[in-house]
Amino acid sequence: VDGNLAEIEPSTAESATDALRHAREPLSEFAHALIAGLSARNKSVPCRFFYDAAGSALFERITELPEYYPTRTEMRILQSRAGEIPSLAPSDAVLIEFGSGSSTKTELLLEVMRDLYAYVPVDISEAALVDAEARIKTRFADLRVLPVAGDFSRPLRLPDEVAGKPKLGFFPGSTIGNLTDTEAAELLANMRRILGADSTLIIGADLKKDVRRLIAAYDDAAGVTAKFNLNLLHRANRELGADFNVDAFRHLATYDVRHGRIDMHLVSRDEQTVQVLGHRFRFAAGERIHTEHSHKYDIDGFQALAERAGWRPQAVWTDPERLFSVHVLRA
Numbered sequence: 001v002d003g004n005l006a007e008i009e010p011s012t013a014e015s016a017t018d019a020l021r022h023a024r025e026p027l028s029e030f031a032h033a034l035i036a037g038l039s040a041r042n043k044s045v046p047c048r049f050f051y052d053a054a055g056s057a058l059f060e061r062i063t064e065l066p067e068y069y070p071t072r073t074e075m076r077i078l079q080s081r082a083g084e085i086p087s088l089a090p091s092d093a094v095l096i097e098f099g100s101g102s103s104t105k106t107e108l109l110l111e112v113m114r115d116l117y118a119y120v121p122v123d124i125s126e127a128a129l130v131d132a133e134a135r136i137k138t139r140f141a142d143l144r145v146l147p148v149a150g151d152f153s154r155p156l157r158l159p160d161e162v163a164g165k166p167k168l169g170f171f172p173g174s175t176i177g178n179l180t181d182t183e184a185a186e187l188l189a190n191m192r193r194i195l196g197a198d199s200t201l202i203i204g205a206d207l208k209k210d211v212r213r214l215i216a217a218y219d220d221a222a223g224v225t226a227k228f229n230l231n232l233l234h235r236a237n238r239e240l241g242a243d244f245n246v247d248a249f250r251h252l253a254t255y256d257v258r259h260g261r262i263d264m265h266l267v268s269r270d271e272q273t274v275q276v277l278g279h280r281f282r283f284a285a286g287e288r289i290h291t292e293h294s295h296k297y298d299i300d301g302f303q304a305l306a307e308r309a310g311w312r313p314q315a316v317w318t319d320p321e322r323l324f325s326v327h328v329l330r331a
């Protein structure tokens, strides 16, 4: 991808002001990733670009679908273990949440850990942090909230105020499942470095199960996951003036047994050409854009992954149907 893409003629679908905006702005991270991903022989787009405002709202709807068991199952596991959670860290510990998008689960932890020294939400999005802080402050007025804007997949400095305090990390939702095994091990190792020697990590990991049940969770009857996936193309049209005919693509969820993961794709219904910021991309009929990996684990496999990253498995909690797991890891 060259650096001059913003100077290329805008497509006719844009208004004049949009064209000026695209011409003046440096290319967004989304533009770079989309153009690079569609230029590859096997087309793909990183799943983090699902989450613009529309995509985040659609994800919230996914979590309420009857087929999408992870969110409610993890919540039930945490509720059933609420009595044990305070014993996982000393009373003056600091709760560090990686990603700040999961308020109901966080509130459950804060509810049972009343003497925390501070709550530190970590997120790349400043806007998400402002929201998280406001939400938490209304319910826990006396809690010290110290938001950190940053990327927790890289070295990250916590506020000086929490130096030397014991840490309890929290990474719910099986978000780790979006990463390959190598990336997941690196992330876990980085979290261990961020949290330090006197720390515990509570992390959610979705479990392997009947393939039909897995597919249903990623291809629901109401079509919300399809909308969530296709929103990526709408986003490209809105933000980059791309000319995707969204109806000419369909949602597809598959399960890869070898890697133990759900894969999401957007499938071109016909042969077609799409334009993004002056770049033309050809699609054959049936050609796919890969949009997401969602890894499923067994308990031993996840513990082995955590151990590779320097963590010691301390406990694992699941639901009676064994749909989802919450691991407690010790540094």
Ligand code: AVJ
Pocket (backbone or CB within 6 Å): 062, 070, 173, 174, 175, 177, 178, 217, 218, 225, 292, 293, 294
């Ligand atoms: C937010 C990554 C945990 O993989 O289950 C839901 C995202 N994608 N439906 C998941 C998602 C399609 C979700 N995570």
